[in-house]
Amino acid sequence: MNHSIFTIQNLILIFFIFQGCHASREFHLQYVFYKNLIYNEKLFGKFLHITDLHVDPYYLESSDPISFCHRYSPNPILNIAGKFGILSTPCDTPFALSNSTFEFMRSNFEDIDFIIYTGDAVRHDRDKLFKRTEDQVLDGHRRLVEYIQQYFDLSKIKFMPSLGNNDEFEHNKLPKGPNDLFSNLSQIWAPLNLNLTTHFLNGGYYRQDIHNKFSVLNLNSMYFYKKNKLLEDCNITDSAGTLQLEWLERELKNARQEKRMVYISQHVPPVDDANEELYSPACFYKYVQLIGKYSDVICGHFTGHTDKDTLAFVTADEEKDKYSIFALNETHILSTIATNNVVLTLTNAPSVKPTHNPAIRLYEYSTTYRNFGVLKDYIQYFVNLTEANEIGEAIWRVEYIASRTYGMNALGARDWAMVLKEFQSPDSETWRLYVKHITVSGP
Numbered sequence: 001m002n003h004s005i006f007t008i009q010n011l012i013l014i015f016f017i018f019q020g021c022h023a024s025r026e027f028h029l030q031y032v033f034y035k036n037l038i039y040n041e042k043l044f045g046k047f048l049h050i051t052d053l054h055v056d057p058y059y060l061e062s063s064d065p066i067s068f069c070h071r072y073s074p075n076p077i078l079n080i081a082g083k084f085g086i087l088s089t090p091c092d093t094p095f096a097l098s099n100s101t102f103e104f105m106r107s108n109f110e111d112i113d114f115i116i117y118t119g120d121a122v123r124h125d126r127d128k129l130f131k132r133t134e135d136q137v138l139d140g141h142r143r144l145v146e147y148i149q150q151y152f153d154l155s156k157i158k159f160m161p162s163l164g165n166n167d168e169f170e171h172n173k174l175p176k177g178p179n180d181l182f183s184n185l186s187q188i189w190a191p192l193n194l195n196l197t198t199h200f201l202n203g204g205y206y207r208q209d210i211h212n213k214f215s216v217l218n219l220n221s222m223y224f225y226k227k228n229k230l231l232e233d234c235n236i237t238d239s240a241g242t243l244q245l246e247w248l249e250r251e252l253k254n255a256r257q258e259k260r261m262v263y264i265s266q267h268v269p270p271v272d273d274a275n276e277e278l279y280s281p282a283c284f285y286k287y288v289q290l291i292g293k294y295s296d297v298i299c300g301h302f303t304g305h306t307d308k309d310t311l312a313f314v315t316a317d318e319e320k321d322k323y324s325i326f327a328l329n330e331t332h333i334l335s336t337i338a339t340n341n342v343v344l345t346l347t348n349a350p351s352v353k354p355t356h357n358p359a360i361r362l363y364e365y366s367t368t369y370r371n372f373g374v375l376k377d378y379i380q381y382f383v384n385l386t387e388a389n390e391i392g393e394a395i396w397r398v399e400y401i402a403s404r405t406y407g408m409n410a411l412g413a414r415d416w417a418m419v420l421k422e423f424q425s426p427d428s429e430t431w432r433l434y435v436k437h438i439t440v441s442g443p
């Protein structure tokens with residue numbers, strides 16, 4: 001490029017700068033903005049959200065799903081497990097599908113900045129005839145790290161996992177830290193070069209700065225989850241959940257002071273698509289109040305766990321400083337919602353594990369000085385699993401693009417509030433598509 005000051009681009013640049021610069025900070029921002037615009041410098045970054053891989057090294061193609069795809073039935077008619085997995089059964093993910101997922105990501109998303117992984121790397125412990133051992137659990141975690149090392153350049157891309165409810169030695173059970181799992185994981189995750197401070201060794205959560213104006217807060221939802229019966233609720237001083245909430249509040253306060261945006265990433269969402277509260281009562285209440293209160297600095301909230309593609313909204317109540325949350329499922333429940341009061345949108349991504357068709361998500365976010373981290377759009381990719389098993393090849397296709405499907409310019413609370421207005425007409429095309437996408441049913 002010609003860097004002479006008299007290029008057309010520079011003259012336009014100078015013209016724009018002198019249009020309206022008063023303070024020197026404004027001058028700088030305008031300069032950066034128009035420079036980016038004219039020289040097409042990076043205004044956007046990209047990242048992936050993947051969740052619930054559940055890789056099962058013991059998955060047997062053409063086995064009987066009633067055996068969790070671990071054994072053949074003497075009756076050949078029952079041996080229907082496909083090469084890439086089988087829909088709507090308790091079977092987990094075969095290597096053929098997890099390999100295909102990583103190969104697709106490597107060949108298409110080399111230019112991403114980071115990957116958010118919201119938990120459940122390990123196979124379920126459902127097969128009573130083949131219980132998981134502690135070594136198998138740790139192997140499951142090692143396998144995820146090996147995948148990332150093999151398929152991505154970790155010196156360029158940050159991979160940030162959080163813990164799912166199947167990632168522990170026992171399903172749904174995680175004792176208060178420090179514990180063996182956290183110390184084991186801090187070793188297994190070492191190649192990921194994460195910010196695993198003493199907070200991680202004590203609580204399983206960590207903050208990862210992506211930029212000086214932007215961090216990802218990777219929470220440990222096992223400390224809020226009501227099915228984790230080893231813990232006390234968040235109304236008890238020094239319970240694991242209370243300590244995590246205190247850390248989260250300090251981090252959010254700090255981010256607000258430093259004018260730094262954050263994403264929250266964790267496995268279990270506060271509510272599932274049936275609007276059941278998934279956290280213990282006090283943890284649930286305090287969590288919703290906290291993310292409502294700090295919704296000005298939270299510009300993304302990512303979860304998995306339910307295998308479904310759903311949205312949930314935090315709204316400010318008429319009563320001052322009180323917040324509520326609701327999730328949208330296929331039953332139309334919107335008539336009473338004051339859409340103008342939406343302060344935060346929570347996006348729950350569907351799983352790779354084929355409960356429904358496998359899916360992954362590519363997000364686009366702003367990298368401009370003022371809006372670093374603000375979500376612009378996402379593209380959801382999926383595999384038609386029936387077709388994949390028929391033709392022996394998994395083809396990843398675009399399922400939908402948020403900006404086009406929902407007619408959005410960006411993914412802020414106000415943008416989503418406009419979409420909610422459309423959702424209020426049960427006959428609208430946007431509502432029809434939302435319902436279709438909940439179970440990854442194609443474009």
Ligand SMILES: *[C@@H]1O[C@H](CO)[C@@H](O)[C@H](O)[C@H]1NC(C)=O
Pocket residue numbers: 095096099
């Ligand atoms: C998956 O990838 C691994 C590592 O590259 C390879 O060893 C294995 O054979 C592959 N498995 C399948 C089913 O493609």
Ligand SMILES: *[C@@H]1O[C@H](CO)[C@@H](O)[C@H](O)[C@H]1NC(C)=O
Pocket residue numbers: 138180181183184185187
């Ligand atoms: C896991 O933690 C236990 C207890 O601290 C320890 O004995 C074991 O060596 C650890 N294993 C790994 C792989 O870090």
Ligand SMILES: *[C@@H]1O[C@H](CO)[C@@H](O)[C@H](O)[C@H]1NC(C)=O
Pocket residue numbers: 195197206207208209210
């Ligand atoms: C690591 O986490 C600590 C505490 O949450 C935070 O102060 C620090 O800035 C973080 N560093 C990076 C590189 O993320």
Ligand SMILES: *[C@@H]1O[C@H](CO)[C@@H](O)[C@H](O)[C@H]1NC(C)=O
Pocket residue numbers: 273274275329330331333
């Ligand atoms: C959807 O949410 C509503 C409101 O919370 C709930 O009553 C209903 O059972 C849910 N429907 C489904 C199918 O989950």
Ligand SMILES: *[C@@H]1O[C@H](CO)[C@@H](O)[C@H](O)[C@H]1NC(C)=O
Pocket residue numbers: 233235236280281282
């Ligand atoms: C804490 O909340 C639980 C409900 O989860 C309630 O049963 C219990 O009485 C509360 N305890 C205290 C000390 O407030």
Ligand SMILES: *[C@@H]1O[C@H](CO)[C@@H](O)[C@H](O)[C@H]1NC(C)=O
Pocket residue numbers: 384385386387390441442443
């Ligand atoms: C998936 O493929 C099957 C078989 O090829 C086809 O019948 C079905 O319509 C496809 N579904 C979607 C969502 O594309």
